[in-house]
Amino acid sequence: MRRSADLRKESADDPTWWRTAVVYQVYVRSFADSNADGVGDLEGIRGRLGYLELLGVDALWITPFFRSPMADHGYDIADPRDVDPLFGDLDAFDRLIDDAHQRGIRVVIDVVPNHTSEEHEWFQAALQAGPGSPERERYVFRAGRGVAGELPPNNWPSVFGGSAWSRVADGQWYLHLFSRHQPDLNWQHPEVWADLERTLRFWLDHGVDGFRVDVATGMAKADGLPDVDLSRIGPPTALYEDFDDPRFDTEGVHDIHRRIRKVLDEYPGRVTTGEVWVKDNERFARYIRPDELHMAFNFRLLSTEFDAGALRTAIEESLAAVQLVGAPASWTLSNHDVPRHVTRYGGGELGVRRARAMALVQLALPGVVYLYNGEELGLPEVEVPSWARQDPMWERSGHTIGRDGCRIPLPWEGEAPPYGFTTGGTTWLPMPPDWGAVTAEAQLEDPGSMLSLYRQALEFRKTHQAIRGDEIEWYGAPAGCFAFRRKGGGLICALNTSAALVPLPPGEVLLASGPLEGDRLPPDTAVWLVPPASP
Structure with missing residues (x-):
């Protein structure tokens, strides 16, 4: 096993390790519980590192575990440089880092620079200090509109619904692009940057391998806080093509990312990933210029239905965007903010077949792959009462x-809730009674399971010479299908989203998402092929 220092040296020797990594997102509350309180924690993650090593991932992205009143399950941070007792303590985090590194797994954590918790000491000081005080300058406080200031300063809506403004007792309003418990910081204030820099260095010195930057298009707001065109605003996870939203994606945000990058550049091999809900290729590419983020989540694949034509367009546009600046593409199908893709693809057996197919499509593509905990088990979206x-x-x-x-807790073993997630009697969200067949334990013993498919695909992705190269080329394919080849390695990936059997491309089958019918590819199925071996 590799010690932490060995892995750190490897990162410094190869600071581009991340360009082909498979990163596994751990939603802390729902991964594994070590102390029987029904909520996942850091020791729970540490106890399941063997599973993650067996799965074959290169890195973990761990969602917030910092001190928080949990109004938004950790994304409302009261102290960004301490561990919330719900999840453990700093010693538990250090043990997790060390053990992950011993297994060759890197660890990326969240930073949340757009806002704090209302219980953060700065915001409490701002409430007590009153209008016009230096304490309020760290946030976005404004007088209201209307005769007596009874109306919000502008018409901005919150991403979570309702107004993005809340009024305090003295009559002023404060901005919160998310819940009222998450006041937005004023990034024109020097102390705001100084505090984030302190946070970055704190966790880098504790051994983290990088950061996922939450709301990476936020922080800087349009000058004057002008009203927004409400008719152009869609669901919280919508991708906007050509929409100037004064709340997000303004010019000033790029200066903030440059500052972050300067800090990271002092730590070779550490990386940043941005949550960037931007569709326009040129605007997206600006976030991953050489002096800004190392990479950014591209949500095109996640936002696309199970249709070969639409998926091909999403792939082509994703690759075109990163080629503008020489960055790697990133691919994700699910995360903690969107319905699971088994359900999005139709649910039931149909959704599982399609999710298996998309696993092979995603893992065949060049760049960085993000997996959301539980997708390797084929978990569906759960209807929560x-x-x-x-x-x-x-x-x-x-x-x-x-x-x-x-966000339902993961099922590890057994036939009934809580499926080994906890030794306690309850879980923070209720678990379905029919998940016995999809536990990690059950699937590890089944060579035809979703988990076994992921393990095979990840192993091939790491070791097979055909899965190489930064570019792809497309083959001609029947309607409702596509096929592409990895230039440099030769792997062919074909997908059939039509209702008909179609001929396989030439090559030897390496892996298929479902049973093939001779030399034909069934509907809702994907396959990997390699060029025939030379005689």
Whole structure:
């Protein structure tokens, strides 16, 4: 096994390790619970590192575990340089880092620079200090409109629903692009940057391999805070093509990323990934210029239906965007903010077949792959009863949008809840009674399972010479299908989203998402092929 120092030296020797990595997202609350309180924690993650090593991932992205009142399950941070007791302590984090590095697994954590918790000491000081005080300058406080200031300063909506402004007792309003418990920071204030720099260095010195930057298009708002065109605003995870939203993606945000990059450049081999909900290729590419983020989530694949034509366009546009600046593409199908793709692709057996096919498509592409915990088990979206829901978006959206269904704790073993997730009697969100067949334990013993498919694909992705090269080329394919080849390695990936059997491209089958019918590819199936071996 490789010690932490060995892995750190490897990162410094090869600072581009991340360009082909497979990164596994751990939603801390839902991964594994070590202390029987029904909530996942850092020791729970450490106890399952063997599983992650067996799966074959290169790195973990761990969602926030910092001190927080948990109004948004950790994305409302009261102290960004301490571990919330719900998840453990700093010693537990250090043990996790060390053990992950021993297994050759790097660790990336979240930073949340757009806002803090309302319980952060800065915001509490701002409330007590009053209008015009230096303490309020760290946030975005404004007088209201109307005769007596009774109306919000502008018409901005919150991503979670309702107004993005809340009024305090003295009559001023403060901005929160998310919940009222998450006041936005004023990034024109020098102390705001100084505090983030301190946070970055704190965790880098504790051994993290990088950061996922939450709301990477936020932080800087348009000058004067002008009203937004409400008719252009869609769902929270919508991709906008040509929409100037004064809340996001403004010019000033790039200066912030340059500052972050300068800090990271002092630590060879450490990286940043941005949450960038931007569709326009040129605007997206600006975030991953050589002096800004190392990479950014491209949500085109996640936002595309199971249709070969649409998926091909998403892939082509994703590659075109990164080629503008020489960065690697990134690919993701699910995360903790969107319904799981088994359900998006139709649910039931159909959704599972399509999810298996898309696993091979995703893992055949050049660049960085992000997996969301549980997708390797083929978990579906869960219909959570209203009484059990905890997502603040559920309440603020009038019970129309909620993310709890993709955050159900993972099933590890056994036939009934809590499936080894905890030794306690309850879990923070209820688990379905019919998940016995999809536990990690059950699937590890089944060579035809989703988990076995992921393990095979990840092993081939690491070791097979055909899965090489930064570019792809497309083959001609029947309607409802596509096929591409990795230039440099030769792997062919074909996908059939039509209702008909279609001929396989030439080559030897390396891996298929489902049974083939002779030399034909069935509907809702993908296959990897390699050039025939030379005689």
